[in-house]
Amino acid sequence: MVVDMATGLLAASAAAAIGISAIAAAIAEKAIGSAAIGAMAENEGLFGKGLILTVIPETLVIFGLVIAIMIIGMAG
């Protein structure tokens, strides 16, 4: 499959959009997740709150994904 330069750049930027946002979310969740587990060890009832706080940064990936889809849409 041969693609022209512009399409290649679009594909690369779509990949970057989702990849970098995923890394960012992962870094944020790492810190929150370990703190949440620590809190749960003290009190198991905190599972619900812990889960919520842990997954908050996940929205970053969703934003990345939407941007990636928009970029791919530009490639047609």
Place this chain on the structure above:
Amino acid sequence: MLKPERMTKLNILGPKTMEKKLVKKLYDLNIFHIVDHVKDDQLDIGNPFENAEEVSDLIIKLNAMESFFELNKKQFSKDLDNYRKKGKELNYNEVKALILKIYNTFTKDAQKLKDIKNEVRIIEKQLEKLRILKKIGVDPALLEEYDSLSYFVGYLNRTKGVKKEISDITGDHILHKTIYKNKHLIGLFVVKDKKDMVQKVLEKRNFTTLDFSDIVSKKSLKIPYFEKKTKILNKEIAQLNKKLGVFKQSWGKQIVIYESLLSEEAERSEAPLRFASTEKTFFVKGWVPTKKAEKTKEILNELTNEKIMIQEKEITEEDDIPIKLRNPKPVNSFEFFMQLYSMPKYKEIDPTFFLFLSFPLFFGFMLGDIGYGVVTFFLFWFLKKKIPKAGGFFNILMFASAATIFFGGLFGEIFGEEVLFGYHLPHILSRAHQINELLYLSIAIGVVHINIGLLIGFYNELVSHGFKTAVFKKLSWIFIEIGVVLALFYSATVGGVTIGIAVLLLYLGEGFKGIIELPSLFGNILSYARLMAIGVASVQLAIVVNEFAKDFFHQGGFMILAGIFILAIGHTINIGLGILGPFLHSLRLQYVEFFTKFFQGGGKDYVPFGIKE
């Protein structure tokens, strides 16, 4: 269904002479949630019934026997039920005498068994050492303290070169070596002044020394003597074990039954600790489900010839009302998610029913494959049979699997394939090809879901804080959404004004915090894009597996087997991911996006005083 069970607050006041009778009845009824009295200036807590200590002592004895005989409570649960059904009152004094009698017999035999086993262990250790010495040909009598001689007996990890190295140090030595139980065993005698140097040589080969101090003192004893003694002791052990086996056969059932009954007795005996009490009276506060309140009052009055006073109290703002969820059959499985998160408050809407509707929907939308749905359905059906304890949880997953099959039908997918044996499955939306449509659909589902949440929130606020707060805090969000829609599709001015008014309302309701929260509405709705994202990822992985396997099938022959293998492994992994991902994300959408719109939580569980299941 949408609200927790209605509760009635009952205060019971009575003379102490009635206390025991009342406690017994309340325990049997198993519906009265006791509010523990906290000691204050006016009222102290009560004292446990006089036999409480004795009962706990008996329970300890029974527990000791249970653990010794490894008695399984489940094994006798039917017998316990039968015993209860007979309705025979427990004759406490008789039971106590019986327990003490069998416990005495038991401890005597058990202690004896323990002593003999100990003795056998010691003898066996010594015997082992004697055998070692015999193997390397050293007489136990030789192992004493010498003035000019040192000895080493023990294991080396290798013996190569040891003889030479020791010879280099001193000629005055005797070395015995042999292999014992796959290890290099040595017995070495050297002159005392070379001891340190020889030790270094041995340490290089990980020397582990053996201690013979316990047999040196009995050097006159010989192997046959020990062997004979062990035999006799082992016979005794067998006899005792047989005796205890018979004991277990004849008393095991009783031990378990009495332990359960006495544990209940102990709980009853300690109930007054949760009551307020004076010298002659007791006072207890608690909750019963409203529909059973009248009946409860009747029963208790009849029991005590109306010598107690039962008062129905108004519920006040300070009351921490215990929460019992009440949902009909298939819905109640989803109460599991509420226990995992937090119980609703008494006035709040119980969201279990909404979870029942939307959790399987989201799960099915993400996994959406007829093949996967069927596999997971039977998997969870099987697991439910295997682990009936977690039945509710597997019910949830079975619902989710059924939804997966349904969406599989809409998407026209079986194991990621849209075309099966040349037949193109009918579909309404193809996930592999119509990603944009799928994204719009996901967002639309999100808008609906979040607005349902806001409407529930509106109701909750209306009930607890009145109409104005409800409009400011919850309806304002819906106005903002309407404003955005107007601005996009009708006119920017009208939309802008609507948004402006809505934001002002929000500011009045939530203060500055509400303004900061504004972008979260956008984030929350976009978050539903994961419905599309996880679904597409699952489909694509399935397609990759199928394409990979197809290459092998085309090569024919032996490669077909490899293709089947790839299909099996690939789809197993994808199903594993397909359960984990959709489950967590579906739950997350409930907890994070949906619950935050209305749910406060923090309700206390309803725990009636009585037999725990």
